[in-house]
Amino acid sequence: MKYEPHEYQRYAINYIEDHPFAAVLLDMGLGKTSITLTAVADLLFDSFEVHKVLVIAPLRVARDTWSAELQKWDQLHHLTYSVAVGSEAERKAALTKKADIYIINRENVQWLIEKSKLPFDYDMVVVDELSSFKNHQSKRFKALMQVRPRIKRVVGLTGTPASNGLMDLWAEFKVIDMGKRLGRFITYYRQEYFVPDAMNGQIVYSYRPKPGAEQAIYRKISDITISMKSTDHLKMPELISSEYKVYLSPDEQDAYDEMKKQFILDLPDGEISAANAAALSGKLSQMANGAIYDDAGNTVPIHEQKLDALEDIIESANGKPLLVAYWYQHDLERIMKRLHDRHIPFSKLDKADSIRRWNNGEIPVALIHPASAGHGLNLQTGGNTIVWFGLTWSLELYSQTIARLWRQGQTAETVVVQHIVTDGTIDEQILRALKAKDKTQSALIAAVKANLKN
Known part of the structure; x- marks a missing residue:
């Protein structure tokens, strides 16, 4: 099928190519996979800026979605790819196969970096669903940060970067820029932008943003972040x-x-x-x-x-x-x-x-x-x-x-x-909480929304 990108898709493709480190917050249905693959193809074979690409994604997406998009669009047929899921033997076989793009599920990131004994020589990494790296204490986050200095280009894709509040953003953007914008350490980020909320003595259970913190955070990340909502660019039902x-x-x-x-x-x-x-x-x-x-x-x-x-x-x-x-x-x-x-x-x-x-x-x-x-x-x-x-x-x-x-x-x-x-049950509270969280989510997306006219 011939790929004829919409204007917003062309903008996103160019943004990825022009920004070595980019957070691309694309709402559901905007075609983030085809956008990213088109940019990857250009970086591989037009500008020759990268040579080996790793895509990290949820299991089903890694197994099915990325390969389906590569097969779907005519302009991507020249790209070779290898999907590294399944048993350890199957993953190793896929990762040693010669290809342009290697696709692995996020659960195996730690295995790849710490246990596979394979060289981590990828010069570009795409994290599909960047929000899955929001926990700075997770094994996958710590493993990826070990090799992060070697990676020349990082693209983080998600439609929900702050699904549980602004605290999520620190780890996600540490993956992208190694802490340049929001601080190298989570303690600095907390002290700079938050105050303790729920406490028991010296134990802090949760934090709330300081006045003006949200906009300050958005300004810090705006130079490497674009955001697009489906309702802005598609005729949605x-x-x-x-x-x-x-x-x-x-x-x-x-x-x-x-x-x-x-x-x-x-x-x-x-x-x-x-x-x-x-x-x-x-x-x-x-x-x-x-x-x-x-x-x-x-x-x-x-x-x-x-x-x-x-x-x-x-x-x-x-x-x-x-x-x-x-x-x-x-x-x-x-x-x-x-x-x-x-x-x-x-x-x-x-x-x-x-x-x-x-x-x-x-x-x-x-x-x-x-x-x-x-x-x-x-x-x-x-x-x-x-x-x-x-x-x-x-x-x-x-x-x-x-x-x-x-x-x-x-x-x-x-x-x-x-x-x-x-x-009269917790169902009512959950619905209210979802709506309250969405306000924070919407604020983030609106704050860094791409201005296509520029």
């Missing part, structure tokens, strides 16, 4: 978000409230730390969804309010395909049992064949987990409605999962996002 409220019975609500109360009362020091707050959040989320794991790992049913709501939504869809996002394994098991009992055809989207069948309109109800579908899957031809049975705190997974349908190539005029929300 209207995105409609709604809530389907379900209500617990008095006994069910009492059980939920008792769980919250008892958990807090059982804390030894009377304080909720980040760790036990996360544990409580998980328990309450499970209860809101209708079941909970006991200490032995067994599923204890609580209610069927969300299952009833899902059944009503499927019935009202009248055969229209629905993508259903679940979070816990017991959610999946209970959904599958309910659909099986009601003789409603469904499939879990976890293999290439099920994805193909969904896109061909052969699956009326598709079950998907945000962590396995957050990046890289094109599902927009199979339907235009997603139902959130269980919510996630992660704005990144939430946004990316919705973007499987709300993206370029969606033929429907609207994409509907339906949230099944249990009234």
Whole structure:
């Protein structure tokens, strides 16, 4: 297929070529893979500025998406590539094969650098989903920083650079510029731009930005960062978000409230730390969804309010395909049992064949987990409605999962996002938190948005 880039794509291609270190914040559906590969091809064979390129990506994206784009576009057919996933023997074979571009999943970055015994002689690295390097204590981040001084060019790609707040940005930009803009050490970044928020004595659980810190951070990174939103450059379908409220019975609500109360009362020091707050959040989320794991790992049913709501939504869809996002394994098991009992055809989207069948309109109800579908899957031809049975705190997974349908190539005029929300539970807080985080995300993207007229 002939590649005819839009104006914004030409701008992004040129930006990557002109900036040895670049953060390219492209919203979902803007074609970041084809943009990057076109720039890589020019750097390899027009300007001869690089000779060996490493792409680091989520597993499914590394395995399927980059190779598919290389095969799709005529101007990329001359590029040779090797996908290093699978067993250690398979990865080594792929990495020793002669190619222009080597593609590896992010889970194997540490293995490549510290254990493979292969030379790290890549002069350009592309990090697809830069946000996966936001944790400066992770093994993948530490391993990559060991070889970072040897790399001449780095491109970081993501649509959600600050999914959990501005603190994420330090590690991401350390990967790109080795700390030139936001500081070489996380302690400097915290002291410069943040103040302690939640504390217990000398222990700080969270930080909040100082007044004016957000804009100061954006200014620091603006010279190596471009940002583009899909709504600015594509004719996107209207995105409609709604809530389907379900209500617990008095006994069910009492059980939920008792769980919250008892958990807090059982804390030894009377304080909720980040760790036990996360544990409580998980328990309450499970209860809101209708079941909970006991200490032995067994599923204890609580209610069927969300299952009833899902059944009503499927019935009202009248055969229209629905993508259903679940979070816990017991959610999946209970959904599958309910659909099986009601003789409603469904499939879990976890293999290439099920994805193909969904896109061909052969699956009326598709079950998907945000962590396995957050990046890289094109599902927009199979339907235009997603139902959130269980919510996630992660704005990144939430946004990316919705973007499987709300993206370029969606033929429907609207994409509907339906949230099944249990009234009076943590579901309501999660939705509010997602919206609050999105304000920070939107502020970052707006602050460094590319001005194509310039």
